[in-house]
């Protein structure tokens with residue numbers, strides 16, 4: 001599988017998720033055979049003003065490469081300036097966010113609100129493509145709402161203006177993350193363009209992955225919520241698609257060890273205070289469904305130190 005000139009190990013990708021796809025998590029997903037990881041969305045305006053937090057979000061560890069940095073914004077000039085800045089980064093691919101439904105983003109005409117403005121979409125993609133030395137991709141939704149479904153039109157615009165792949169989340173902005181993703185729109189986009197199409201929405205295991213690939217003929221798939229606390233999902237999907245084998249779930253011990261590694265890497269990257277704060281929701285996802293998970297989660301959400309969390313996790317492990 002190739003996007004532009006970037007060769008990827010396979011076609012099962014980790015979807016960009018703000019607050020989820022931090023660098024340590026991306027490394028863990030890559031260890032589990034994920035074909036391509038995306039950063040959390042990064043504000044182009046933030047990078048334009050040289051905001052430290054935004055700049056740091058674009059960092060790519062050698063263990064996760066090749067990876068994609070996702071940017072969001074609505075000003076073609078600023079987007080191009082940021083793409084040029086990213087020419088010096090370790091990102092292999094630049095992805096443009098046209099799917100975020102959050103009001104704080106859409107009220108500025110950014111994220112999924114761009115789908116309401118096809119002319120601006122064309123302008124943004126064109127300027128980013130001409131400024132970037134790396135392949136540019138775009139991530140869209142089905143449309144803004146049920147009365148304005150235009151994923152096909154936007155995909156054609158993306159292709160025409162030089163995008164090298166397009167990811168389609170089969171929900172409208174109005175749906176946010178609820179209801180079932182419409183995979184048929186992914187099939188329709190695939191039929192309409194020649195660049196690779198990445199299907200997205202509701203893949204939570206190997207069988208759905210296979211179904212999405214078969215039903216839509218898309219070139220790759222992107223896993224979002226199904227990967228939260230579950231980096232193992234990638235190897236599971238890859239192996240199943242290879243030879244039909246279902247790999248068993250990780251043991252409780254492996255899960256706890258992975259949590260501790262994730263936490264250590266996050267603390268190294270962001271310091272103990274922020275690392276622990278950000279780790280809390282990851283831990284809740286990792287332990288979901290295990291015995292005593294609710295009680296343990298509640299305790300962890302009150303903890304501020306790494307050592308006390310590890311002690312609690314070890315006693316939690318004994319009870320499994």
Ligand SMILES: Cc1cc2nc3c(=O)[nH]c(=O)nc-3n(C[C@H](O)[C@H](O)[C@H](O)COP(=O)(O)O)c2cc1C
Pocket residue numbers: 015016017018019020040041070097098099100139169177181200201202203222223224225226
């Ligand atoms: C917590 C969370 C954060 C997200 N952040 C982003 C983001 O930064 N950029 C983006 O393009 N999509 C974002 N998404 C959307 C996902 O990439 C994906 O399109 C969506 O979750 C549907 O896929 P799924 O059904 O596999 O979860 C986010 C989704 C969730 C749940």
